[in-house]
Amino acid sequence: MNADRTPEIAAPLTLPCGVTVKNRFYKSAMNEALAGRDCAPTEEHVNLYRTWADGGAGVLVTGNVMVDRTQLGEPGNVAVEDERDLNMLRRWAAAGTRNGAHCWMQINHPGRQSPITINQHPYAPSGGRMEGEYGRFFAEPTALTIEQIHDIVRRFATTARIAKKAGFTGVEIHAAHGYLINQFLSSDDNRRTDDYGGDLEHRARFLFEVFAAVREAVGPEFPIAVKLNSSDVPIAAKASERNGVFAGFDEEESIWVMKQLEKRGVDLIDVSGGTLEKPVIQTNSGAAEDRRRGVYFTDFARRVKGELSVPVALTGGFRNARDMERALDEGLTQMIGIARPLALVPDLPKRIIRDRWDGTVDLPWVTTGIKALDRAFGGILVIGWFELQMNRIGRGKKPNPRIGGLRALCFAIGKHGPAALTPRRRKGHQ
Numbered sequence: 001m002n003a004d005r006t007p008e009i010a011a012p013l014t015l016p017c018g019v020t021v022k023n024r025f026y027k028s029a030m031n032e033a034l035a036g037r038d039c040a041p042t043e044e045h046v047n048l049y050r051t052w053a054d055g056g057a058g059v060l061v062t063g064n065v066m067v068d069r070t071q072l073g074e075p076g077n078v079a080v081e082d083e084r085d086l087n088m089l090r091r092w093a094a095a096g097t098r099n100g101a102h103c104w105m106q107i108n109h110p111g112r113q114s115p116i117t118i119n120q121h122p123y124a125p126s127g128g129r130m131e132g133e134y135g136r137f138f139a140e141p142t143a144l145t146i147e148q149i150h151d152i153v154r155r156f157a158t159t160a161r162i163a164k165k166a167g168f169t170g171v172e173i174h175a176a177h178g179y180l181i182n183q184f185l186s187s188d189d190n191r192r193t194d195d196y197g198g199d200l201e202h203r204a205r206f207l208f209e210v211f212a213a214v215r216e217a218v219g220p221e222f223p224i225a226v227k228l229n230s231s232d233v234p235i236a237a238k239a240s241e242r243n244g245v246f247a248g249f250d251e252e253e254s255i256w257v258m259k260q261l262e263k264r265g266v267d268l269i270d271v272s273g274g275t276l277e278k279p280v281i282q283t284n285s286g287a288a289e290d291r292r293r294g295v296y297f298t299d300f301a302r303r304v305k306g307e308l309s310v311p312v313a314l315t316g317g318f319r320n321a322r323d324m325e326r327a328l329d330e331g332l333t334q335m336i337g338i339a340r341p342l343a344l345v346p347d348l349p350k351r352i353i354r355d356r357w358d359g360t361v362d363l364p365w366v367t368t369g370i371k372a373l374d375r376a377f378g379g380i381l382v383i384g385w386f387e388l389q390m391n392r393i394g395r396g397k398k399p400n401p402r403i404g405g406l407r408a409l410c411f412a413i414g415k416h417g418p419a420a421l422t423p424r425r426r427k428g429h430q
């Protein structure tokens, strides 16, 4: 970074809806796992978002908030389907918008990716039991009827309307990581033969209807972001195939969907991923994995550059100011999506912008010290460990990078019971 000029990361950005965010730090969604069985936001949410807002990020995206409390993606989710928790939502939004920060609610429906320990009756674009080693963790879903699809579209709009009423300053529609909207987009999950299945235009119809309904609910001057996978396609030739034909959601298709969303008035695309072979978080080795991979999805961002005029937030792998500035300078992204480092260093944006800190946040190797346990619970360990850090901040404590994997595992079981030990996402959809 050139010390003489204002870094690009500190520059404001005006979105297509006319709203300006104060800098380029985009705190990506992390499920806080702080809600109880009532799915209501808690005092810990308020404390956590106050800390993050004071930490200097331009936009804070909440962890995914469910549009139906009977259909949760993971234990500890917040769900918003009516105004019963409006007061706590107001306090949460007020805390997240301190210090000139934006606080956007990520809204989601898990579809079939709803663990059997918390949901015996999931829904999906198509029925059929999940194949492979994770099948036993998810109940067989029922295919949605047209009426149920319309109901879910309305639910997304209702949740967005309540978010706005409570004082959240934007919403992000979760269309990535294998959840319901992603399931509609993917020809692997979506085998419908009606208007919501078949070619891409029809598979994307559900997303476009959700987007239109949310826009209608929040009006033209309210930011709507969409988190989308760059693809669901495994890198090697192991693509899921049906009758010899590739099934999934590939980069070409993702770019087409992004362009359509741009035409329809989206304000930001949050680029993510998650493939059968390459989940967003691939191992529990932390910094070692980061050094090997660098910033995630940069090749895709290079492909998208020039094709889109809507702002992009590239998410994953940003650990130091140099990489952030380089990605912004190169025009690969307009915002820096960043998740895990902010659970360890909540004021990282302030340190980089104000103090010109040029170190690297090293993520820990999360281990129980017992190889068999690490193997059995790898993904859950990492997620649980970061949930524990958010929980600490929510209780007014500082994050503690020295906490071991076993403690994180015990914490997760203590808080959520055995449900904590089921995979939160299907393999390949972190």
Ligand SMILES: Cc1cc2nc3c(=O)[nH]c(=O)nc-3n(C[C@H](O)[C@H](O)[C@H](O)COP(=O)(O)O)c2cc1C
Residues within 6 Å of the ligand: 028, 029, 030, 031, 032, 062, 063, 064, 106, 174, 177, 227, 272, 280, 281, 315, 316, 317, 318, 337, 338, 339, 340, 341, 382, 383, 384, 386, 387, 430
């Ligand atoms: C504990 C935890 C919870 C997460 N929850 C969500 C979520 O609710 N919604 C979402 O879109 N992504 C979620 N993610 C993925 C992150 O937003 C992000 O894409 C990923 O961690 C890569 O970014 P990073 O390398 O900066 O951590 C979660 C990640 C972690 C570690």
